[in-house]
Amino acid sequence: MTRRISKDTVLCMSLSGRPGNFGTRFQNHLYEALELDFIYKAFTTRDLPAAIGGVRALSIRGCAVSMPFKEACIPLLDGLAPSAEAIQSVNTVVNTDGVLIGHNTDYGAVRELLQRHGVSPDTPFAARGSGGMGKAVVSALRDAGFRDGIVVARNERTGRALAEVCGYRWQPELGEARPAMLVNITPVGMAGGREAEELAFPAEAIEASRVCFDVVALPVETPLIRAARAAGKTVITGGEVVVLQAVQQFILYTGVTPDAGRIAEAAAAALG
Structure with missing residues (x-):
């Protein structure tokens, strides 16, 4: 089935110093398998405040955060979930009506x-x-x-x-x-x-x-x-870590919990 992107399609993204394809493959595989009107794209940036401002201004639902932005993004957010507050490190930003909350699924x-x-x-x-x-x-x-x-x-x-x-x-x-x-x-x-x-x-x-x-x-x-x-x-392995944390990000973004079979398929597609 060909996915159709419309004005209502929800965008999620990642920010990393060296973007990879895992998150893009993993999240998009689950979006398609579960017929969710979401799409995911990886980015890098040299202007973190502008990038986080874009997440807020453009109603981007979720943003995964990787090195070297996990600590630098904190002052740009509206608050931290307990998982990020306790360790002062963020790997996931969730945008709810313009309010950005940092989480740590690692x-x-x-x-x-x-x-x-x-x-x-x-x-x-x-x-x-x-x-x-x-x-x-x-x-x-x-x-x-x-x-x-x-x-x-x-x-x-x-x-x-x-x-x-x-x-x-x-x-x-x-x-x-x-x-x-x-x-x-x-x-x-x-x-x-x-x-x-x-x-x-x-x-x-x-x-x-x-x-x-x-x-x-x-x-x-x-x-x-x-x-x-x-x-x-x-x-x-890091493969085990990245799958588990990505599942938690998926749930935070969509509110949907995929079953073990779907997760295994998405992991195989992303790591293969």
Whole structure:
């Protein structure tokens, strides 16, 4: 069936420093499958205030927010949902009659995946990264009851601040630490980046770990995930994170909850 776009079609979008196709494919697949009069398009911008102003002025229903805009967009919004307020990081903006509210669906996705994979809160971890996604992941670990953690970040200001607010230690490098779970929250391993072929953690640390979690979704099989699989470790992929958080965005935008079959089809279409 050919989709018809009219004056009544609802626009949703994303803002990212390096736009990808996942959200566009995932959301549009569900819109079409469920016969919803919505359309989704990815954008980047060099003028964030103007872009957020456009969301408000043009009645754009929803806007996914990725690096480097997750924190910078907050002063431009009218309020924050509890998921974003608690960690001061936004990955989703919902526009209701010109009122823009920030949410964070990454946070909930991470907590759900830790539970799905049976990762005990007693597991010591090191999380590399302290940006907007870093806040969501480390806060999710804290709130899931993980007590023994290291925030690894070269930026001392953001790394130390995140570690202190969540009750963990900060280190600029992993060093000799060999925690049972390694979590990459940086662009290391991301397709098209300068570090696309690099491991987010040393091979020795991967070998000593039990769980490797990489939030990078493109590709799903990052160098870290490939190395961890080869070593027989439990892996949690960025593909899993991005699907779960995208489902929550879809629900926020449309008010419709797709069933598991529809979600699996959309994920296959978007990640394939």
